[in-house]
Every structure is written in C-alpha cells, then in structure tokens.
Amino acid sequence: MSYSSSNATIAPLTANAIVPIILSTSQVITIFLSDTLIDVDSILDNIYKDIILQQFIIYIYIISLFALVLLRCLYEFYRKEGKSVNQVQNTEQERVILVGCQLADMDETRFEYSLEELQSLTKTAKGQVVAILTQKRERRHSATYIGKGKVEELVNLESELQPDIIIFNDELSPSQVRNLSEKLQARVIDRTQLILDIFASRANSKEGKLQVELAQLQYLLPRLVGKGLQLSRLGGGIGTRGPGETKLESDRRHIRRRLDDIKQQLSVIVEHRERYRERRKKNNAYQIALVGYTNAGKSTVFNRITEAGTFEENLLFATLDPMTRKMILPCGLTTLLTDTVGFIQDLPTALVAAFRSTLEEVKEADLILHVVDSSNPDSFNHEKTVYEILDELKVEGIPIVTVYNKADKKHPDFVPSSTSDSIIISAFDQNDLLDLKLKVEDEMIHMMNEYRVSLPSTEGKLLASLKSDTILKDLHYNDSTEMYECNGFILPSHSLTGQLKNFQA
Ligand SMILES: Nc1nc2c(ncn2[C@@H]2O[C@H](COP(=O)(O)OP(=O)(O)OP(=O)(O)O)[C@@H](O)[C@H]2O)c(=O)[nH]1
Numbered sequence: 288m289s290y291s292s293s294n295a296t297i298a299p300l301t302a303n304a305i306v307p308i309i310l311s312t313s314q315v316i317t318i319f320l321s322d323t324l325i326d327v328d329s330i331l332d333n334i335y336k337d338i339i340l341q342q343f344i345i346y347i348y349i350i351s352l353f354a355l356v357l358l359r360c361l362y363e364f365y366r367k368e369g370k371s372v373n374q375v376q377n378t379e380q381e382r383v384i385l386v387g388c389q390l391a392d393m394d395e396t397r398f399e400y401s402l403e404e405l406q407s408l409t410k411t412a413k414g415q416v417v418a419i420l421t422q423k424r425e426r427r428h429s430a431t432y433i434g435k436g437k438v439e440e441l442v443n444l445e446s447e448l449q450p451d452i453i454i455f456n457d458e459l460s461p462s463q464v465r466n467l468s469e470k471l472q473a474r475v476i477d478r479t480q481l482i483l484d485i486f487a488s489r490a491n492s493k494e495g496k497l498q499v500e501l502a503q504l505q506y507l508l509p510r511l512v513g514k515g516l517q518l519s520r521l522g523g524g525i526g527t528r529g530p531g532e533t534k535l536e537s538d539r540r541h542i543r544r545r546l547d548d549i550k551q552q553l554s555v556i557v558e559h560r561e562r563y564r565e566r567r568k569k570n571n572a573y574q575i576a577l578v579g580y581t582n583a584g585k586s587t588v589f590n591r592i593t594e595a596g597t598f599e600e601n602l603l604f605a606t607l608d609p610m611t612r613k614m615i616l617p618c619g620l621t622t623l624l625t626d627t628v629g630f631i632q633d634l635p636t637a638l639v640a641a642f643r644s645t646l647e648e649v650k651e652a653d654l655i656l657h658v659v660d661s662s663n664p665d666s667f668n669h670e671k672t673v674y675e676i677l678d679e680l681k682v683e684g685i686p687i688v689t690v691y692n693k694a695d696k697k698h699p700d701f702v703p704s705s706t707s708d709s710i711i712i713s714a715f716d717q718n719d720l721l722d723l724k725l726k727v728e729d730e731m732i733h734m735m736n737e738y739r740v741s742l743p744s745t746e747g748k749l750l751a752s753l754k755s756d757t758i759l760k761d762l763h764y765n766d767s768t769e770m771y772e773c774n775g776f777i778l779p780s781h782s783l784t785g786q787l788k789n790f791q792a
C-alpha cells in the first residue's frame with residue numbers, strides 16, 4: 288500500500304523513521320542552500336503537513352477497518368440467529384385434531400380412506416395429527432357439523448391434548464365455523480381451507496399465485512361477518528397462508544376490488560396462453576396431457592419421459608403449474624407433453640373454477656394420459672373422481688389412455704377397471720416407459736391417415752418434415768425412379784397433408 292503526495296511517495300509505516308533524519312539534515316541543507324532558489328523550510332513544512340495528513344488517514348483507515356469487522360461479525364451473528372429461528376418455525380409442526388362425520392349412506396372403507404387422505408393433506412401442510420375424532424350420523428349437524436355430545440367430547444379432548452388447530456373433514460358453513468370457534472380454543476378450519484392452504488404454499492408462478500388468491504378470496508367472502516371485519520390471517524399457521532406477498536386482510540369492499548383486479552390480471556395471462564396454444568396448433572404440434580389424482584406419479588412419468596425437472600414429491604399437490612416439454616417418440620415424431628395439477632375428491636369448487644384456465648390445456652390435447660396410482664387401495668375411486676372433474680371441465684371427445692402406475696408396489700387387491708385403453712407401468716422402469724411411448728404411438732396411428740408418396744431428391748425439406756412431424760413407417764430410395772418412397776401416418780389436420788397430395792404414389 289502506498290501513499291501519494293504532490294512532493295514524494297512515502298510508505299506509511301516507514302514515515303516515522305524518515306522524519307528525524309529529515310529534521311537533522313534540514314539545518315545543513317538550509318546553510319548550503321540559503322541563498323539558492325529552493326526554500327528548505329517551506330519544503331519541510333510541506334513534509335510535516337503531509338505526514339500529519341498521512342497519519343490522520345491511517346487512523347481513519349484503521350478505525351473503519353475495525354468498524355467493518357465489527358459490522359460483519361454482528362451481521363453473521365444475527366444471520367445465524369435468524370436462520371435458527373426460521374428453522375425452528377419450519378420444523379415446528381402444528382398439533383392437529385381431525386374431525387370426521389360418517390354419513391349413513393357412506394360405506395366404512397370409503398370414510399376411512401377420506402380420513403387417511405385428510406391425514407396426508409395435514410402432513411403436506413406440515414401438521415402433526417394428535418387425534419382423530421369421528422361420528423356416525425344420518426346427516427351433518429346444521430349448527431356444529433357433529434352432534435352436541437360429540438362437541439363436548441371434542442372440547443374435553445382439546446383441553447387434554449392442547450392442539451393448535453382442529454380440521455374438519457368436510458367444507459363447513461360459515462355459521463358452523465362460527466359456532467364451533469365459540470366453543471373451541473384452537474383454530475377451526477375445514478378441508479377446503481386446508482387444501483387452499485397447501486395450494487397457497489405451492490403456488491410458484493404469477494398465474495398460480497393469482498389463481499390461489501382468487502380461490503381463497505372467493506372462499507372468504509361469504510364468511511366475512513359484519514362490515515369492515517379485519518381478517519388478520521397471515522402468519523398464523525395452517526389455513527392462514529396467503530399466496531406470495533398478498534395480504535388476505537381486509538374488508539368486503541377491498542376483497543371485491545381485489546377479486547376484480549385478479550380476474551383482470553388472469554384474463555391477460557389466459558389470453559397470452561391462448562395465443563401460445565394457437566401457435567402450437569399452427570405448428571401442428573401433437574399435444575398430450577397427463578392428468579390424474581394427486582400423487583399418482585404424473586410428474587415422475589413426465590420427468591422420466593421428457594427429462595424435464597418438474598417437482599416430484601411424495602406430497603399431495605406437488606405440481607400446481609402446468610408444464611409442457613417435448614417428448615420424442617421411438618418413431619422420431621416430436622410431441623408436446625403437459626404435466627398438470629393433481630385432482631382430489633371434493634376439490635373445492637373455488638379451486639376448480641380458479642384452475643379452469645390451467646386445465647384448459649387438457650381440453651386442447653389430442654390425447655390424454657390418465658395416470659392412476661395402482662398402489663393406492665382407493666385407486667378405483669380416484670379414477671372415478673378424475674372422470675367426474677374432467678366432465679365438469681367439459682373435456683369431451685379426446686381419446687384417453689389409462690396409465691396404471693406404481694406397478695412395482697401394486698396393491699394386492701388392485702384390478703384395472705378402466706374401460707378405455709390402458710397400460711400398467713412403473714415410472715421407475717425404463718422398459719415400461721418405452722412401452723408407454725409405443726402405446727402413445729399406437730394411439731396416434733389410430734387417429735391418423737396413412738399416406739404413400741414418392742419424393743424427388745430435391746424435396747429434402749419435405750422429407751425432413753415427414754420424419755419429424757409424421758410417423759414415417761417406411762422410407763427407401765428407388766434407384767430406377769430416383770425417388771424416395773415414403774409410407775407413413777399423418778394427422779388429418781396437419782398442414783403437410785395438402786403438400787403430400789402432389790406427390791401421392
Ligand atoms: N414406487 C413407485 N413410486 C412412484 C412411482 N411413480 C411415482 N412414484 C412416487 O410417487 C410420489 C408422487 O409422485 P409425483 O410424480 O409427484 O406425483 P404427481 O401425480 O405429480 O402428484 P401431484 O403433483 O401432487 O398431483 C413420489 O414420491 C414418486 O417418487 C412408481 O412407479 N413406483
């Protein structure tokens with residue numbers, strides 16, 4: 288490090304040693320040069336000033352260095368503290384009591400599966416189930432969901448187990464929530480709120496966040512009691528999480544304004560998505576959609592046949608945003624595969640509405656791959672639920688292949704029940720995935736028209752398109768005619784169809 292002055296360059300740490308030498312020699316220099324052009328005193332004055340300035344700068348430098356080190360230490364200390372506080376918050380699970388009401392027309396196993404599912408949902412929302420309380424009733428109690436005696440039982444259980452939250456297995460009416468909350472200390476939420484909460488913590492894209500917020504506000508609006516009620520809902524644990532930074536605390540009027548705003552923003556995104564879809568259609572892309580019950584293994588299949596990086600986890604609703612990737616079939620044909628949000632029994636209507644635009648992708652598909660988890664004892668009902676939701680979304684006339692997944696741990700009672708074409712695979716088995724691709728190829732051929740053309744060698748571009756855009760079954764060069772003889776299958780709507788007519792064999 289060096290210090291520069293107008294007269295000299297002096298290393299700061301040697302400056303003090305130089306000063307006495309300069310002082311002792313200054314008189315001699317003054318005698319010799321007294322009558323000369325150089326004023327030695329003024330030179331020495333300047334040197335003194337430089338040295339004082341230099342020392343001042345060194346002190347400032349050392350002080351700043353200390354301050355910086357101190358600040359860094361404080362920053363590191365608080366960063367670590369903050370992290371450990373967050374870690375505790377993340378790992379600290381909320382204690383949950385689940386409450387279910389089995390109606391007379393609901394069979395025992397169905398009810399058990401729905402409670403198991405509620406447990407999985409609670410686990411996904413990072414809750415810890417400490418007790419499950421159930422009751423059989425003709426119909427749900429209009430004021431408190433479960434009967435009076437059962438509510439008393441719940442109150443006692445609550446004082447014994449001290450849960451943070453009590454989750455009811457069905458959607459509660461606003462008055463049921465109110466009445467139950469009056470009797471219970473813990474937060475009362477229903478299945479819908481739990482699902483909305485999971486969606487809120489999963490939403491990544493702008494569209495996903497807006498859709499979840501829309502669903503949450505639509506759920507909240509009829510539940511606001513009184514004008515101007517404040518809902519301080521953020522940061523309170525399960526059932527209180529909002530999408531992104533948006534606060535869910537406000538009055539009705541504000542919520543309505545926000546709803547309009549979200550709808551407006553979503554319509555812009557939907558328009559963009561539609562344009563994108565049109566473009567894909569124009570490019571003759573063959574579109575395949577993966578649909579299925581949550582946790583069936585859609586993203587796992589998607590990742591392994593397209594080598595994309597979609598979030599796959601043994602949690603419900605791992606995927607919220609649809610994702611599309613290229614999938615090349617063994618015949619060389621390029622298709623577009625879309626992974627979608629999982630379905631669930633009693634999917635909150637607000638969510639179905641909010642995710643309608645996302646699921647529009649499915650309506651546009653040429654083929655649907657319906658993934659079913661064959662290891663789940665309730666797979667039959669899962670399949671049924673998916674069909675019901677597809678009906679609700681008005682997905683009609685699209686061929687469906689049922690993909691029974693998780694064959695490696697198939698449930699002993701599992702029997703394929705699909706009336707559509709089906710295949711049993713394990714997403715972890717490469718051969719099975721190849722079989723799935725061949726199955727897709729087969730399905731496509733059923734929808735295609737056969738063509739036979741003879742192409743002159745000058746039609747290299749068309750030949751390349753036939754390879755990537757159609758299923759080219761046979762291609763050979765005929766020496767005598769000097770033509771390429773091609774035989775394959777093409778979608779009736781494909782733009783190449785017209786061109787091929789000119790070269791029909
Ligand atoms: N044993 C076995 N596990 C599988 C198979 N396919 C998927 N899984 C597991 O099932 C779990 C759920 O898989 P995902 O691919 O996230 O399921 P998903 O259908 O995309 O779920 P959502 O996004 O929630 O709708 C993960 O733990 C996967 O590892 C399979 O063939 N065999």
Ligand SMILES: [Mg+2]
Nearest residue numbers: 585586605606
């Ligand atoms: Mg997924």
